[in-house]
Amino acid sequence: MQVENLRDILHWTEVYHRRLSDYLQECADKQSSERVKLLLEYLSEHEGHLSELFEAFEAQSELKTLNTWCYEYLDKNPIQLAGEEDIPLNEASTQEVMRTIAAQHDQVTGLYRYLLARANIPSNIELLERLLALEEHEVMRMMHGANRWEDS
Template sequence: MQIETLRDILHWTASFHQQLSECLSHCADNNTDQRARMMLQYLSEHENRLRKVVSGFEATGAVDALNTWCIEYLQKHPIVRHQQCNAPFKDLDATQVMNDVINQHQQVIELYRYLASRADIPSAQHLLDSLSALEEHEVMLMVQAGNRFSDM
């Protein structure tokens, strides 16, 4: 996928959440730890909902923000497709699964933060700040759910 604009970043992020959702779901069927299976299934559903929300930003985002170029950043820091399914989620316990998923989300948040700090137009900065806040909020929700699974 050629990423040149913030619209492309949204597509990439939605794809990231979709792939992660599919991988988590697939691995849930093969994990022997019941808590881990429940965590994987919950996270899969959560990632699928998050994909839909991120996709909605394209419909509601300002056209000038969506068309903002971000090639300079990406030339210096290319986005490497996450290979989630290469991670053995099926062999991890619930805590390890949560830590891996949080780490992947932190990378997306850092991308949004950096792009927001470099945005020249207010609408692009607002879009990126909103996306960053969304991802941070979703990480908090996932951690809370993970804590509830640990209490079981």
């Protein structure tokens, strides 16, 4: 996907979370451990919710803000989806799943931090701050809920 402006970033993030949700569900369907399967399904639901939230942001944001150019980050720092990594989550432990998902989200928050550090228009700064906060908050909620799997 060619990413050139903030609209593309929002759309890319929406698609990213949807693909991650689909991948997590696919791995859950192949998982032999019931505990890991439930964790993967839980995380898949959260990723699907995040995809919907970013889709809503895209629909509600101002056209002028969304048309701001920002293409260099992903060219220099490509983000790879979990399915492209070495650990197949359909065979992973709960700890491996959690580490992989945390790493996935670190890549996305890194993207938003980078864009925020370079933003100089108040509407762009506001949008990027809201998106970064949303991503961080949802990841924190997801990890907190997933950590309950480890405690039980």
